[in-house]
Amino acid sequence: MEQKSGKLAISIILAAGIALGGFFPGYYYYKSKLDNNTVTVKGLAEMDVTANLAIWKLKFTVTGNNLAAAQKEISAQTDKVYAFLKQQQFSDAEIDAGRIDTNDLMANPYRNNEPSSPRFILSRVVTVKSTDVHKVEQSLPKTNDLIAQGIIFDNSSYDLVSYLFTGLNDIKPQMLEEATKNARSAALEFAKSSGSKVGKIRRANQGVFSILPREQGGNSVEWQQIDKTVRVVSTIEYWLD
Secondary structure: OHHHHHHHHHHHHHHHHHHHHHHHHHHHHHHHHHHOOEEEEEEEEEEEEEOOEEEEEEEEEEEEOOHHHHHHHHHHHHHHHHHHHHHOOOOHHHEEEOOOEEEEHHHOOOOOOOOOOOOEEEEEEEEEEEOOHHHHHHHHHHHHHHHHOOOEEOOOOOOEEEEEOOOHHHHHHHHHHHHHHHHHHHHHHHHHHHOOOEEEEEEEEOOOOEEEEOOOOOOOOHHHOOEEEEEEEEEEEEEEO
């Protein structure tokens, strides 16, 4: 009796194994066919925006052999820069004068030993941060007045202005909605040509937001332009019915 029961149990186990062996390949085949019944499309959204923050750095230098005299001169030039910026209607809160950097050429082992070369080079950066980007743009060419007063600007940075757009989070929802609509339109066109219907979203990737210069050319730089274009490309996968 026990021998018959053992054989019966073994038969049941073998039958269950065969059944499961047939079920799992069939299930995964069905699932793979279901997974293939999708379409992946991209949706583009663009929006023109205007910079809402300008950062303008004015770096000027003074040279001399007498450190005290050079410090006095750079302080006087700082006052002239401040006066100029006040004339352009910038407030005290928008203007910030950095520290005075001092370079003693005698401490440089590779210094120029020409007797006529000045020993000290003093430099300072006055930074303007303003939400009135057009006022900054209009003030840039007027710095010639400061040059006429003997102020020597660093050629690489005296007119360095960064125009920034800081409102990206405010426009993200609207742009993602537009990108999703455009992606669905593309999916509908695909479904139409294949005799299918577009179902629900299976998965979505919002993509990366990029801020680009409005006027694009060979040397276009985004932060140098007030007018910009924000772009996002979303990738969305839809079920097909």
